[in-house]
Structure formats: C-alpha cells, structure tokens
Amino acid sequence: MKVTAKVIASAVAAGLLLSGCSANANSNANSGTDAASGSTTLTAAYSEGGTTLNPTEANDVTSDTFVLAAYDQLVTYATQEVDGVKTANTAEIVPMIAESWEVSDDDTVYTFSLRDDVVFQSGNTLTSADVVGSFELIAASNSASFLYGMAGISEVTAIDESTVQVTLTAPNHLFLQILPMYSFSMIDTATVEANGGAEWLSTNTAGSGPFTVDSWDPSTEAVLTRYDEYWGDAPELETVNIKFITEASNRVQLLAKGEVQLALEIPAKDVASLEDTEGVVVDSRASNKILYFAMNNNIAPFDNELVRQAVSFAIPYDKLLTDVMQGQASAMTSSVASSTPGFTAEGNEATYDLDKAKELLAEAGYPDGFTFDFTLGSGFQDWSDDAVLIQAELAKVGVTMNITNMARAQFLEAIATKQVQSYISRWTSFVNDPGYHLGLLLTADGTSNYANYNNAEVDALWTEASTEPSQEKRNELYGQAQEIINEETPWAYLYEYNIVVGLQEGTEGYTSYPDGIVRYSQMSVN
Amino acid sequence: MPEIQPKNLRSRRRTSTTVGFGRLLLRNKLGMVGLGVIAFWTLGSILIGVLSPYGATETGAGPLLDAPSAAHLFGTDNFGRDLMTRVFEGGKLSLWTGLIAVAISLAIGVPLGGIAGYAGGWLGSVIMRVMDVLLAFPSLVLAMAVAAALGPGTSSAMIAVGIVGIPEFARITYGQTVSLKQREWVEAGRALGLPASTILIRHIVPNALAPIVVRSTLGMGYAILTAAALSFIGLGAQPPTAEWGVMISDGRGYIISGEWWLTFFPGLAIATSILGFNLLGDALRDVLDPRLRTTA
Numbered sequence: 042m043k044v045t046a047k048v049i050a051s052a053v054a055a056g057l058l059l060s061g062c063s064a065n066a067n068s069n070a071n072s073g074t075d076a077a078s079g080s081t082t083l084t085a086a087y088s089e090g091g092t093t094l095n096p097t098e099a100n101d102v103t104s105d106t107f108v109l110a111a112y113d114q115l116v117t118y119a120t121q122e123v124d125g126v127k128t129a130n131t132a133e134i135v136p137m138i139a140e141s142w143e144v145s146d147d148d149t150v151y152t153f154s155l156r157d158d159v160v161f162q163s164g165n166t167l168t169s170a171d172v173v174g175s176f177e178l179i180a181a182s183n184s185a186s187f188l189y190g191m192a193g194i195s196e197v198t199a200i201d202e203s204t205v206q207v208t209l210t211a212p213n214h215l216f217l218q219i220l221p222m223y224s225f226s227m228i229d230t231a232t233v234e235a236n237g238g239a240e241w242l243s244t245n246t247a248g249s250g251p252f253t254v255d256s257w258d259p260s261t262e263a264v265l266t267r268y269d270e271y272w273g274d275a276p277e278l279e280t281v282n283i284k285f286i287t288e289a290s291n292r293v294q295l296l297a298k299g300e301v302q303l304a305l306e307i308p309a310k311d312v313a314s315l316e317d318t319e320g321v322v323v324d325s326r327a328s329n330k331i332l333y334f335a336m337n338n339n340i341a342p343f344d345n346e347l348v349r350q351a352v353s354f355a356i357p358y359d360k361l362l363t364d365v366m367q368g369q370a371s372a373m374t375s376s377v378a379s380s381t382p383g384f385t386a387e388g389n390e391a392t393y394d395l396d397k398a399k400e401l402l403a404e405a406g407y408p409d410g411f412t413f414d415f416t417l418g419s420g421f422q423d424w425s426d427d428a429v430l431i432q433a434e435l436a437k438v439g440v441t442m443n444i445t446n447m448a449r450a451q452f453l454e455a456i457a458t459k460q461v462q463s464y465i466s467r468w469t470s471f472v473n474d475p476g477y478h479l480g481l482l483l484t485a486d487g488t489s490n491y492a493n494y495n496n497a498e499v500d501a502l503w504t505e506a507s508t509e510p511s512q513e514k515r516n517e518l519y520g521q522a523q524e525i526i527n528e529e530t531p532w533a534y535l536y537e538y539n540i541v542v543g544l545q546e547g548t549e550g551y552t553s554y555p556d557g558i559v560r561y562s563q564m565s566v567n
Numbered sequence: 568m569p570e571i572q573p574k575n576l577r578s579r580r581r582t583s584t585t586v587g588f589g590r591l592l593l594r595n596k597l598g599m600v601g602l603g604v605i606a607f608w609t610l611g612s613i614l615i616g617v618l619s620p621y622g623a624t625e626t627g628a629g630p631l632l633d634a635p636s637a638a639h640l641f642g643t644d645n646f647g648r649d650l651m652t653r654v655f656e657g658g659k660l661s662l663w664t665g666l667i668a669v670a671i672s673l674a675i676g677v678p679l680g681g682i683a684g685y686a687g688g689w690l691g692s693v694i695m696r697v698m699d700v701l702l703a704f705p706s707l708v709l710a711m712a713v714a715a716a717l718g719p720g721t722s723s724a725m726i727a728v729g730i731v732g733i734p735e736f737a738r739i740t741y742g743q744t745v746s747l748k749q750r751e752w753v754e755a756g757r758a759l760g761l762p763a764s765t766i767l768i769r770h771i772v773p774n775a776l777a778p779i780v781v782r783s784t785l786g787m788g789y790a791i792l793t794a795a796a797l798s799f800i801g802l803g804a805q806p807p808t809a810e811w812g813v814m815i816s817d818g819r820g821y822i823i824s825g826e827w828w829l830t831f832f833p834g835l836a837i838a839t840s841i842l843g844f845n846l847l848g849d850a851l852r853d854v855l856d857p858r859l860r861t862t863a
Contacts, residue, residue, distance in 0.1 A: 046785075046845050046848075046849060047842065047845055047846065047849075050788065050838075050841050050842050050845045051838060051842060053792065053841070054792075054834065054837050054838030054841055054842070055838065057792070057795070057796070057799075057815065057834060057837060057838075058815070058830060058831070058834035058835075058837075058838070288820075289820060290819070290820045290822070290823045290824075293823070294823060308820065310645075310820075310824065311824065314824060364631060364645075364646075417806075419801060422820060425806065426645065426646070428806065429626070429646060429806050429807050430626060430646065432806070432807060433624065433626045433646075433807070443805070444805050444806045444807075445718075445719055445720075445805060446719055446801040446805055446806075447719075448801070
C-alpha cells in the first residue's frame with residue numbers, strides 16, 4: 042500500500058509535468074493518410090475549427106476560408122506582385138461571376154452582366170435569379186445584413202437571365218469594395234430551397250467555387266477537394282487538409298517537422314526559431330489587424346474621458362512591441378490602422394508616461410487610483426502577456442486591474458452584451474476603408490462597438506462621408522472623426538499585428554489579403 | 568453511593584498508548600522525510616517575503632527568460648519575474664488551499680457520515696446515496712463544474728476542491744460509526760439515556776478519528792493537485808497571482824523552445840509536496856492503525 046501510494050503520487054505529478062510535452066491527439070489523428078510528399082496535396086494547421094459554412098453568417102477566419110474555397114462572388118480583388126511577394130490590390134476590382142458592369146451617372150445604379158458558363162457544384166447553371174436570391178439571403182441574415190446596409194443597397198432586380206441591376210440608396214464608395222467579400226458569395230438558391238432554406242447552409246455548401254468541402258469536423262480537421270468542372274482556372278491543388286490544432290506550439294512543431302505545409306497564428310516568440318529552421322519560410326507582413334484595449338464608456342470610471350486618457354499614458358507601448366510581440370507588430374497610433382487610406386494620428390498624444398498618468402488621474406478625481414475589472418479572452422498568448430504588463434504598470438499609479446480569464450467562446454458572448462468593463466480585442470477590417478472600420482467599431486450603431494463609444498459629431502462625420510463620392514473629401518471627414526476619437530480615447534491603442542504565416546519551402550502562391558484568409562485556388566506545392 | 572451523572576462519563580484515549588504515539592511517529596523514517604518536505608515548503612512560503620529580494624509579481628526583476636543562475640536560482644519567466652519567489656509564493660497559496668479544502672470536507676463530511684451511520688434507516692440511506700452520486704463523478708470534472716459555476720478565482724477553487732472531498736470523509740466516518748455503534752459503551756450510553764448527539768460527539772467521533780486523520784493528510788496532497796489542475800485550465804488563480812498550476816500552464820508553450828525551468832520547478836514543487844503529504848499520511852496510518860487493533 043505504502044509503495045503503491047508513493048508510486049502513484051510520483052507518476053501523477055510526473056504526468057502533470059510532462060503533459061505539456063505530449064503532442065496534441067489531433068496532430069496524430071490522420072498523419073498516416075497525409076501524402077505530404079504529394080505535389081497536389083497541401084496540409085495546413087489552423088488554430089480554430091470554424092463555426093459555420095453559411096456565407097452570410099461566417100465571420101471567423103476558418104469559416105471564411107471554407108466559404109471562399111467553395112463559393113464565388115460577383116467581383117473580386119486584383120492581385121499584384123510587390124518585391125517578389127504577392128499581395129491583394131484591394132483598390133482594383135476585377136470581374137469574377139460578373140464579366141462586366143456599368144455604373145449610372147449618378148453612381149447609384151450598377152448593372153452587372155453575368156457570365157453564362159458558371160455552373161454550381163450541384164450542376165445547376167447560375168442565372169440572375171440566383172444572384173437576386175443570394176442578395177435576399179444576405180439581407181435576411183444576422184451577420185451579413187449589416188454589410189448589406191453599409192453598402193447602401195436598396196434594391197436588386199434581374200433584368201434578364203444574365204443581367205442584374207443593383208440600386209443603391211445613395212452613391213456609396215464601399216459598395217464595390219464589399220462585393221468581393223465572402224459574405225456576398227453567390228449561392229445556388231434552387232438547392233437551398235430544395236433543402237429547406239438557409240439553415241441547411243450552415244453545414245452544407247451550395248456554391249460554384251473551385252473546391253468542395255468534402256468533410257468538416259470542427260474538432261479535428263476539414264478536407265477540401267478540387268472541383269474539376271470549375272468554370273474558371275483550375276486550382277493546382279487537388280486536396281487540402283486543414284487540421285485544427287489549438288496549441289500554438291504544436292502548430293509550430295508540425296511546421297518545423299514538415300508535417301504541414303502551411304501554419305497560421307504563429308506566436309511571435311517562435312518566429313525567430315522558425316526562420317532558422319531549414320525548409321521553413323516565415324511570411325510576416327504588416328497588416329491592418331489592430332489590437333486595442335477597450336474601456337467601456339458606459340461604466341464608471343471609464344465614462345470619464347480623463348480616466349481613459351490616464352490609462353492610455355500608463356501603457357508600456359515599447360515593451361509590448363519588443364518583449365511581447367518581438368518585432369512582429371508595429372505601433373498603433375489611431376483607431377484606424379496606418380495602412381488604411383485616410384489614416385491620421387492627429388489628436389493622439391498617448392505615450393508611456395506614468396507621471397502624466399498620475400496627473401490626469403488626480404485631475405479626474407482619482408488621486409489614489411481605483412479598481413476595475415478586466416476580462417481576458419483565452420487563446421492568445423500575447424493578449425495575456427499584454428494584460429499582465431499593463432496590470433503591473435497600472436499598479437504603479439495606484440490603479441488595480443482585476444484580471445478574469447474567460448474561454449474564447451464565452452468571451453465573445455460576454456463582450457457582445459456591451460457590459461464588460463474593459464477587455465482587449467483585435468480587429469481586422471476586411472475592407473481597408475475607414476468608413477467600414479469606424480462604422481462597425483466606433484459609431485453609435487456599430488454592431489461591434491462593444492465599448493459603447495457614442496459621439497454625435499463622429500456619427501455625423503461618418504454619415505456624411507458614407508455618401509461622399511470624392512475620396513479626398515471623404516478622407517478629410519474621416520480624419521476629423523479620428524482626431525475626435527484620438528482625443529476622447531475610448532480605447533488605448535496597443536499595436537498593429539503583422540500577419541505571420543509559416544510555409545514549407547516549395548509551397549507557392551500565398552497571396553496576402555487584408556482579411557488574412559488563404560485562397561487555396563492560388564496555391565501549389567512543389 | 569454517589570450517583571454517577573451520565574454527563575461525567577466520557578470516552579478517553581488510553582493514556583498509556585498516547586505517550587508512545589509521538590515517539591512511534593518520529594521513529595518512522597519515511598514519515599519524517601514527508602514531514603520534513605512539508606515543513607520545508609511551509610517555512611519557505613512563509614519566509615519567502617523576507618528572504619527574497621524580489622517580489623512575486625515584480626516584472627523586470629531580471630532579464631526575460633533567464634536560465635537558473637546565481638542571481639535567480641530558479642530562473643526568470645517571460646516577464647522577468649523571479650521564478651523562485653513565485654514558486655514559494657505559490658506554495659503559500661497551495662498549502663492554504665489544501666488546508667481550507669480539507670477543512671471544508673471535514674466540516675461537512677464527518678458530521679454527515681456520523682449522522683448517517685448512527686441514525687441508519689432511511690436517513691442514513693438518503694445521505695449515503697447522495698454521497699454516492701457525488702462520488703460517481705470523476706473528481707476533477709466535479710471540481711471543474713463547481714469552480715466554473717462559482718466563477719474563476721482562488722476561493723472558488725478552494726470551495727470546489729472542498730466539496731469534492733466531502734463524500735470520502737462521509738464514507739469513512741459512516742463506516743467507522745456503523746462499526747463503533749455496536750460497542751458496549753455505546754449501548755451503555757444509550758441505556759443511560761444519553762442523547763444521540765452526545766454519544767456521537769463525545770464517544771464515537773474521538774474513536775473514529777484515526778482513519779480520518781490519515782485521510783486528511785492524503786487529502787491535503789490531493790487538494791493541492793486538484794487546485795493546481797483547476798488553475799492550469801484557468802478556473803483557479805487569476806494573473807498575476809503566483810500559483811503552481813498557473814505557472815505550469817503558462818510555461819507550457821516554452822518547453823519546446825527550451826525554457827524548461829518554467830514548468831520544471833512548479834512541477835517539482837507539486838510533486839514533492841504531494842509526496843510529502845503521502846509519506847506523512849502513510850506513517851500516520853502505520854502508527855495509528857495498530858493501536859486501534861489493540862483497543863478493547
């Protein structure tokens with residue numbers, strides 16, 4: 042009895058110790074069936090399993106990846122090659138399902154001529170009825186309907202079998218930018234109706250895209266297979282295995298060992314060692330993905346502008362960039378990312394200055410500091426590192442930050458209630474435009490404005506800009522809005538991420554898009 | 568003849584054997600090793616505030632991710648915090664969690680088991696079946712459910728682990744009570760008209776203590792492990808509190824990149840402290856059991 046108890050105790054403790062070393066069960070699940078040496082198969086490691094296949098509801102990178110593989114849109118972004126790497130040129134819109142379009146003189150009526158050779162994966166030919174039906178599904182959805190409104194769409198009508206007319210409420214510079222998004226995929230409406238409606242789309246696809254989603258298990262992996270009757274350029278890859286591996290270090294290991302050819306969400310601290318690994322290429326590019334520290338403007342003391350500004354002076358910005366992100370991020374100086382046209386840092390004075398922070402706190406009526414609750418969503422090592430550093434700095438000015446960990450799913454639900462006192466979150470504007478960005482995040486009606494920022498002047502500027510046809514005038518208006526936001530500090534600006542993708546040497550064709558989604562139809566493996 | 572008042576009758580540990588108990592324990596070498604380990608962690612965690620020049624949450628106390636060196640015996644973590652200070656601070660929390668959790672289990676489990684065993688009948692059955700239901704859950708899962716319901720935090724972890732330990736103590740006390748209530752002195756007490764509570768508290772429980780004491784020491788070790796597991800998954804201590812489970816969880820991502828000390832030292836702390844409690848528990852059982860066999 043004595044010996045057994047000790048053996049068991051030691052084994053349990055050792056097991057706890059070593060549990061971190063063991064490979065995730067998922068990583069070995071199908072490794073036997075992978076043809077990593079095959080030139081038409083690509084295996085990728087993603088961090089999340091995705092939530093839905095429905096184009097009008099998909100919102101996270103993994104779900105969006107499936108949608109873009111299985112569906113086409115009316116138009117798409119052009120690509121360009123800069124310094125030997127391919128990037129999307131979102132300023133240029135090129136034909137996809139629509140082979141051409143005309144705009145009326147007052148910029149409110151768009152007439153699209155559709156290709157006649159687009160065939161859905163079900164065998165049905167795409168007609169204008171499908172386009173009209175798809176827009177109806179979008180308008181009726183929970184997620185994409187907001188974009189429908191933001192694009193200013195008033196009416197969609199079929200002129201004939203291969204012509205569709207879209208009427209806008211007013212001239213809208215975002216319309217053509219929003220059409221290439223995954224939310225505006227063209228859906229085989231006949232198949233959807235035959236299967237009972239939009240519900241069916243969450244676990245099935247009805248698209249015309251270059252791949253079919255052969256299988257999808259959000260807890261292990263998904264398999265995409267090339268659709269051989271695709272109307273456009275056939276993809277080089279025949280099979281794409283996407284494995285869902287939640288542990289970042291596991292993804293890094295798999296890439297380093299060559300078991301996957303592509304890995305997303307590489308932690309900053311592993312970039313250096315991966316770059317040194319033979320056979321691995323790390324593609325790290327500045328992006329418009331921002332990380333911000335939100336303070337709920339409806340919950341004291343963050344309803345006081347001076348308090349929010351004080352917090353913004355207590356954040357160790359340089360430490361975040363060097364110690365936490367290790368150079369894989371750059372400074373964020375406005376609510377809008379620096380790579381977004383129309384960006385301005387006017388009005389932003391925040392730097393790391395504890396004395397100024399103390400001064401502002403005293404002015405605000407909190408000379409001895411205060412205590413507040415911070416909710417930390419799990420899953421991102423840099424978020425939790427940032428939180429600890431910020432907590433330590435705030436403690437130096439007498440402010441106590443109570444951190445509560447929350448699993449990601451609960452975290453997303455919690456912040457959507459708009460009652461979380463403070464949190465860190467990241468955001469990528471898939472349409473690289475301040476109108477899109479500010480509209481969703483910082484206008485009073487913005488569906489992602491979880492910090493309850495409400496400034497009537499900002500709203501008025503945004504509304505005016507949304508129908509302004511001249512880009513110069515628009516950017517001026519957005520600049521004024523940013524200046525107000527920078528002064529009122531609803532957020533503290535942490536940093537702008539680089540989008541880091543790990544690739545096996547020989548994996549070609551990766552094109553970086555603002556949405557960070559990989560288009561497998563462009564890729565090949567040597 | 569003076570009337571013998573029932574309330575003056577009281578069970579007592581036999582004095583002749585009480586003297587030898589301590590000496591017997593001291594002679595048990597492994598038990599002393601266990602006691603030594605526990606003393607090491609207890610004293611270390613109490614004194615660390617005085618002994619260490621660093622704070623447990625002091626970021627930048629040293630270079631980031633520094634390997635163990637003279638200045639930092641256990642190395643530093645990714646914020647430059649001294650790991651040794653954190654490990655001993657964590658010891659304070661872990662030991663405290665163990666104590667409170669076992670106290671909760673004892674305070675609720677022993678009376679429940681005693682009542683169930685003494686009363687028998689439907690009351691006893693109901694109580695013990697409820698204990699069975701709790702025992703049916705894997706203990707870590709039950710602890711997770713309770714901690715999640717209470718919200719993340721160290722007090723939730725303490726309460727959760729305490730609740731998980733109740734059925735075991737209830738069972739032990741039940742078993743002891745059922746066997747002890749057959750004894751003549753219990754019958755005598757009943758014949759004298761002593762109320763059930765008096766019999767339970769003054770006569771039965773003192774004699775049932777031995778296995779409960781042993782179980783308590785083992786329970787401390789188990790409580791430390793479960794609390795660490797809860798913190799590992801994020802339900803226990805919140806940042807920047809130093810706690811062994813949290814430190815292992817945070818250090819996980821660094822094993823592959825070579826910063827082994829982040830998980831090694833907290834893991835070693837958990838392993839040795841549980842071992843210490845187990846060795847002590849074994850020694851106590853060796854010392855206490857034979858005594859029960861020799862009692863009349």
